[in-house]
Amino acid sequence: MGETDRTAGTSGGHEEVEPPRGDGTLLRGAFLISSVGDWIYRFVAPFLILELTGSAVLVALAVAVELIPYILFGLVAGVVADMYDRRRIMIVCDLVSAVLATAIAVVAAGDDPSVGLVFALALVLAGVRPFYFPAFQGVLVTAVPQARRSRVNAWTQSVDSLLSMLGPVVGAAFVAALGVRSASxxxxxxFVLSALMIRMLTLPATTLAVRRTGGRLRQAGRDFAEGFRTLWSIPAVAWGTLLIAAANLAGYMVESNIVYFVIEVENHPAWTIGVVVGIQGAGALAGAALSPRVLDRYPPGQVLTVAMAISAAGMLVPALHPSTVFLSVGWCVEGAATSLVVVSWFTLRQNLVPNEQIGRIxxxxxxxxxxxxxxxxxxGGALIGSHPTSRLLFVTALLVQLGVCLATYLSPLRTAPSKPPENTEPQAVP
Structure with missing residues (x-):
């Protein structure tokens, strides 16, 4: 796999630099290993809290703690990724995560582990990971040429889909089999293995120079504001950011209530949920595998537009007949559409956003x-509780997604270029 660097000049152009080959494999390997580590730690703290307290409330809180940092630190993490050497950020994130995971193992091995200390370590560990993703995206843009980004994006989406499908089962079984201490x-x-692989990456010196001269922490506010201006100044990126959020609104009306629907409404046994999730995961893997071939033939903006329509088609199936079977079929289609949306959106955004601002965006x-x-x-929870057949839930989600489809078709996404215009500054959105 070839690698390139995209560095923006004062006029907004992009210069291609070819680093040594082979770094794409290292980057993907580090992503895979680090993602596996993420899934392990998602279960370590809840299992340990359950072992120490036996409280369902505290276990649920341990799960929720892992999501809080993405809201608290997400925006700051993007500024940091654009100010400093992104490869170094990834290494530091992995090494700090390794230290914290080791600390959890040490605490768990004590005679009387402190519940408060376990929560604190879990929160700090979860707070490291939001800094990893924007740095990874910046390194990906640097290390992978534009022509091959769709393939790397498809690969990372396949890993995410596979781990989302198998992670809860395998991760929980892994922690249960080894015990909290050994699993930690x-x-x-x-995390150490991931850091070593990132350390072996060879990126262009020009990229590292851009990161070193990007500013200091006192400039973070100005850099953050600049990132917002850039986001809204590229119409396709601005529209895509809003429409992806709207599509999540529609999707999670159903996604978050599948357990309730299958068990309480359809009266199926709990194992049926695994079947539904597995079918959805299979669709997601198929969509990720198909994405590079489609993006080789069509611009990512057009693929994204069609994928939003496919997502609506998936939501239409359970809306026509609310049942577990129809939900499984529809969510298989929805899973494939989600992968197409993610891969085409990541590829389009990477192609249009200047390298030095990709973290913030x-x-x-x-x-x-x-x-x-x-x-x-x-x-979704309110809707499914108010209608005995749950049809209102599926119809409402479908209507929201149809609105997203129409907005996507009318937006600049459908006609978005595959790369930034040469020697032009982005124009402000009216």
Missing amino acids: VVNAVT VSVGRALAYSTIPVGSAI
Whole structure:
């Protein structure tokens, strides 16, 4: 796999620099190992809290703690990723995560582990990971040429889909089999291995120079404001950021209420949920595998537009007949559409956003996308509780997604260029 660097000049142009080959494999390997580590630590703290307290409330709180940092630190993390050497940020994140995972193992091995200390360590560990993702996106843009980014994005989406499908089962079984202490030590080892692979990356010296001269912490506020201006000054990126958040609102109306629907409404046994999730995961893997071939033939903006329509088609199936079987079929289609949306959106954003600002743009988009998830979950919960057949839930989600489809079709996304215009500054959105 070839690698390139995109550095923006004063006129907004991009210069391609070819670093040594082979770094794409290292980057993907580090992402895989670090992602596995993420899934292990998601279960270590809840299992340990359950072991220490036996409280369902505290276990649920341990799970929620892992999501809080994405809201608190998400936007700041993007500024940091644009100010400093992104490869070094990834290494530091992995090594700090390894130290914290080891600390959890040490605390768990004590005679009387402190519940408060476990919560504190889990919160800090979760707070490290939001800094990793925008830095990873920046390194990806640097290390992978534009022509191959869709393939790397598809690969990372496949890893995410596979881990989302198998992670809850395998991760929980892994921690249960080894015990919290041993699992936490293994968790630390995964982060160390990821850091070593990132350390072996060879990136262009020009990229590191841009990171060193990007500013200091006192400039963070100005850099953050600049990132917001850049986001809204590129119409396709601005529209895409908002529409992805709206699509999450529609999707999580159903996604967050699948357990309730299958068990309480359809009266199926709990194992049926695993079947539904597995079918959805299979669709997501198929969509991720198909994405590079489609993006080789069509611009990412057009693929994104069609994928939003496919997502609506998936939501239409359970709206026509609310049942577990129809939900499984529809959510298989929805899973494939989600992968197409993610891969085409990441590829388009990477192609249009200047390298030195990609961290901020990624973090803003992620923060907005996360912000609509609890809203959609709450709306879906209210709807499914108010209608005996749950048809209202599926119809409402479908209507929201149809609105997203129409807005996507009418937006600049459908006609967005595959790369930034040469020697031009982005124009402000009217």
